Amino acid sequence: MKYEKLFSVNYFHEYYSSGKFRGVRQVLDGNTKSLLKSYGIVLRDFDSGFSLLYRESENGSSLLKNIKSPLRFCFFLIAKDTSFYNYSDISTALNEPYWLTNLGAEEQQLHKGDYLAGGEQVVLVSSVLDIKNHLNAVGSDSDISIKNLYGEVFHQRGWASIDQAEFNLFLKESGYLKISTQDQNYSFYYKPSGLKQCMAVLNIVIEPGSGGKHHFDTIKGTDYTINIASRATTWKYNLIHRDDGKYAEFKVYSGKNEVPLNDVQDKIMVTGEKAYYIETTAPIQLQERYERHMELEMVKIEAGRNVKKRMNLPTPDVNKVRMQAEQGEIRAYSEMYIYF
Structure with a gap:
C-alpha cells in the first residue's frame, strides 16, 4: 500500500518577490472530512499550498x-495575514468570497x-431565510429556478411553494446554489457555523466513469493554481519642513524616470506645522521589494540663489493602506509623513 498525489493546490501572489504565497489556511466542510476518512485520503500542507494523497494498492x-x-x-x-486585503487586489466585501472550482476551469x-479577482463571487448563507433576506425584492409568487453545482434543478416555481426544511437540507448538502429569476442570477454558498474572514471557497469535483475531463484518472496528479494580484495605490507624501524656508519645483523619480504628480499643495498639519502635500x-503596485526607490528633488529658495536638494522617499507600509470611496468605486492610497 502506498500514497499517491490526488491533486495539489498552489497559492501565488504578485506582491511577493518569490511569487509564492504562504498566508492561506484551509477549513474543510463536514462532507469533505467524511470523504477523506471514507476513502483513506490524507491532507498534507506545504509552505504555499496543500495536497491530497490517496491510498493505492500494489496492483x-x-x-x-x-x-x-x-x-x-x-x-x-x-487569509492568515491580517494585512492581506491591504496589499491584495481583491474585493473586500464581507461575506462574499470568490468561488473556485475545477468544473469549467481552464487547465490547472x-x-x-x-x-x-476575475472570478465569480458567492454570498455565504446559513439558511433559506438568509437567501430570502438577500432577495427581498423578489415577490413570493415570482417564478425562480434553483440549481446546484451540477446544474440539477431543485425548484422551478414561486418562492411561496418552497418547503423550507427541504430547502435547508438541499442547501447544506449542495454547498453551491445558483438562483435565477426572470432577469437576474444569484450565487450562494452554505456557510458552516463559526467561519470568518473567508476569501474564497474552493470545490474540486471528481466525477464517476472514465475518460471524462474530471474523472479520477484525469485529475490525479494535477497541480492546481490560484493567482492573486497585488493592489495598486496612489502614494501620498506629507513633506513637513521644520524651517521657515520656501521650497518649490518638487519632482519625484523612480530611478531615472520622473513619476507624474498631482499639483503640489500647501498644508497645515494638526500640530500646526507647515507641510507640502504631493501625490x-x-x-x-505594492511590492515586497522594489527594484528602485523613490527620490524627491526640490529647490529651496534662498536670498539671491536657489539650492537643489534631493532625498530618498519611504515606500508604503502595507499595514497602513487606506480605502476611499470615489464615484461608486473604491480607491486605495498609502499616506506617508516626512520631516526635513
Whole structure:
C-alpha cells in the first residue's frame, strides 16, 4: 500500500518577490472530512499550498476509481495575514468570497482571467431565510429556478411553494446554489457555523466513469493554481519642513524616470506645522521589494540663489493602506509623513 498525489493546490501572489504565497489556511466542510476518512485520503500542507494523497494498492487500484456519484471536496480559504486585503487586489466585501472550482476551469488555473479577482463571487448563507433576506425584492409568487453545482434543478416555481426544511437540507448538502429569476442570477454558498474572514471557497469535483475531463484518472496528479494580484495605490507624501524656508519645483523619480504628480499643495498639519502635500497621479503596485526607490528633488529658495536638494522617499507600509470611496468605486492610497 502506498500514497499517491490526488491533486495539489498552489497559492501565488504578485506582491511577493518569490511569487509564492504562504498566508492561506484551509477549513474543510463536514462532507469533505467524511470523504477523506471514507476513502483513506490524507491532507498534507506545504509552505504555499496543500495536497491530497490517496491510498493505492500494489496492483494500482483505488476506491476512487469506482465511484458511482460525484465527489465534491470543499475548502474554505482563509487569509492568515491580517494585512492581506491591504496589499491584495481583491474585493473586500464581507461575506462574499470568490468561488473556485475545477468544473469549467481552464487547465490547472482555478479562476477565469489571470488573477483571482476575475472570478465569480458567492454570498455565504446559513439558511433559506438568509437567501430570502438577500432577495427581498423578489415577490413570493415570482417564478425562480434553483440549481446546484451540477446544474440539477431543485425548484422551478414561486418562492411561496418552497418547503423550507427541504430547502435547508438541499442547501447544506449542495454547498453551491445558483438562483435565477426572470432577469437576474444569484450565487450562494452554505456557510458552516463559526467561519470568518473567508476569501474564497474552493470545490474540486471528481466525477464517476472514465475518460471524462474530471474523472479520477484525469485529475490525479494535477497541480492546481490560484493567482492573486497585488493592489495598486496612489502614494501620498506629507513633506513637513521644520524651517521657515520656501521650497518649490518638487519632482519625484523612480530611478531615472520622473513619476507624474498631482499639483503640489500647501498644508497645515494638526500640530500646526507647515507641510507640502504631493501625490502620485497614477496608482503604483505594492511590492515586497522594489527594484528602485523613490527620490524627491526640490529647490529651496534662498536670498539671491536657489539650492537643489534631493532625498530618498519611504515606500508604503502595507499595514497602513487606506480605502476611499470615489464615484461608486473604491480607491486605495498609502499616506506617508516626512520631516526635513
